[in-house]
Amino acid sequence: MSSSTPSPLERKTASRRRFLNYLAASPVFAGMAHSALAASGGLSPTDASPFSIEEGDLRIWDNELRNAAIKSPAEALDLFDIELAARRAVAPAHWGFMTTGTDANMTLRANRADFQKVGLVPRRMRGPIATTDSLKTTILGQQFDSPIFACPCGGAKAFDNNGPEALAKATAATNNLQMLAIGGLEDAAKATGGKIPWAQFYCQPDWDTNAKAFKKAEDVGAKVLVLTIDIIGMRKVATAERLRRSDGRKCIECHDTPMGGGNGTSAILAMKHDYDWDFIRRVKDTTKMKLVLKGIMSPEDGALAVKYGVDGVFVSNHGGRSEDFGVSTISMLPEVVKAVNGKAAVLLDGGIRRGVDVAKAMAMGATAVGIGRPWHWGLGSFGEAGVRRVFELLRTETLFALHQAGAATLKDLSPAMIRRL
Ligand SMILES: Cc1cc2nc3c(=O)[nH]c(=O)nc-3n(C[C@H](O)[C@H](O)[C@H](O)COP(=O)(O)O)c2cc1C
Structure with missing residues (x-):
């Protein structure tokens, strides 16, 4: 691979940045983008929940928007919003006991x-x-x-x-x-x-x-x-x-x-x-x-x-x-x-x-x-x-x-x- 070819991780980071910039520029999504950006130093559901496999291009969009964690059960649009809220609230050892599979999962x-x-x-x-x-x-x-x-x-x-x-x-x-x-x-x-x-x-x-x-x-x-x-x-x-x-x-x-x-x-x-x-x-x-x-x-x-x-x-x-x-x-x-x-x-x-x-x-x-x-x-x-x-x-x-x-x-x-x- 030539040194100018971006790695999958670099591509993912660049695409994430593009997405956040797009959101920040959009009047509709501006609020969400700011909370997504604010939270982006924290856990992303992809990283936090390797077992929530929601495939496809939309996943990046979906996960960035989810970074604006819900504050009440009623705000949850699906179970993965609730998973993320729990992931942020629960101690890692407890999370591990629940989320684990066996061996390589x-x-x-x-x-x-x-x-x-x-x-x-x-x-x-x-x-x-x-x-x-x-x-x-x-x-x-x-x-x-x-x-x-x-x-x-x-x-x-x-x-x-x-x-x-x-x-x-x-x-x-x-x-x-x-x-x-x-x-x-x-x-x-x-x-x-x-x-x-x-x-x-x-x-x-x-x-x-x-x-x-x-x-x-x-x-x-x-x-x-x-x-x-x-x-x-x-x-x-x-x-x-x-x-x-x-x-x-x-x-x-x-x-x-x-x-x-x-x-x-x-x-x-x-x-x-x-x-x-x-x-x-x-x-x-x-x-x-x-x-x-x-x-x-x-x-x-x-x-x-x-x-x-x-x-x-x-x-x-x-x-x-x-x-x-x-x-x-x-x-x-x-x-x-x-x-x-x-x-x-x-x-x-x-x-x-x-x-x-x-x-x-x-x-x-x-x-x-x-x-x-x-x-x-x-x-x-x-x-x-x-x-x-x-x-x-x-x-x-x-x-x-x-x-x-x-x-x-x-x-x-x-x-x-x-x-x-
Ligand atoms: C934290 C945890 C503890 C569990 N303890 C038991 C148990 O004591 N007895 C049992 O029959 N199954 C137990 N299970 C398995 C569940 O009953 C169930 O089969 C499984 O969680 C279903 O898969 P899902 O988590 O993908 O929905 C446990 C599962 C988890 C995640």
Whole structure:
């Protein structure tokens, strides 16, 4: 390369400067440009959020405008505005725990990027258009106002001192499904006047511990048990560890539970999960709750889950936090849906950030879709109001997607509308 050829970084910087100068000269955008310029010494979302993959030329424009960080949930135009507000408010170590994938974060990136490899073909002239009622969804016999649910995650407290309660209240107020670790069910029920989340659990080698946990969930009133089966052994969360090293404080200084399923201070997280399908049979024989298996990624396991009488197959790779094999959830959804063949609900999470993602997953056969990191962004930026805004934005965007797809109901979204790009 000749020395006069600008590097990609120089090109990016020059183009950014051109853009800011253009904005500063424009009467329409002058105010925004000044705040963008003022903030440009700080974090740019591209740098701060390497995993928010919004591709295309518009990305630079988009990110510069986003530098004028929002001051209230209502100002958020999409989830990435909320992500940026949270990124600015939350300590790096906490951010790392939430944002990390495993190893090189390939699966994490694939979860998001693969939504952009799926297209939805709109239909026209189809008569009545969708209303907010069109988003109402029944998931394993329970009615919700949308097919979007809050995934079970251990990070609520680190993102808001009142995080678990705020999350429970926000999902209850918007009548969305929440999945929550069994230990938190009672408090969530108290905070919401009796709404009981689905009960998430990691099975333990000691059977009595399992049986006691299932009994506890039943006593609180949980109707559905979600067994997470995708953390099988050891994994390395390098991004979390790097961000932690950049932040000298200890978790315990701002919240009382250590993060990370271990001591929260290591890149290596360990869990021993050498269970087989007989274990699932035993779980089925032990509890009256419906059973969902969270972490299915193959059609073979989808078919086995059905064979063993599971009620819900949850296509998930833990948001890219289990193996780093680069296989996204959305890419595996059609095969799993085919293997399940209508005999169980099919749930999906991983990379859902916009209403069009929800619409695509529903068209490909999902019964409902979950979000993990986005509710942390809501909590970290504006607490309960932030989480509500996350759900509100996703719902509104999903409704708009239904309108433009020519779908009066979620059921009108069909695999025939899907194209692989
Ligand atoms: C900070 C964090 C903690 C998590 N903890 C759990 C957990 O305790 N149990 C579980 O089943 N999944 C856990 N997950 C995975 C989520 O339930 C979910 O599968 C994932 O976040 C969905 O992907 P998304 O973040 O791209 O939306 C966690 C995810 C995050 C980001």
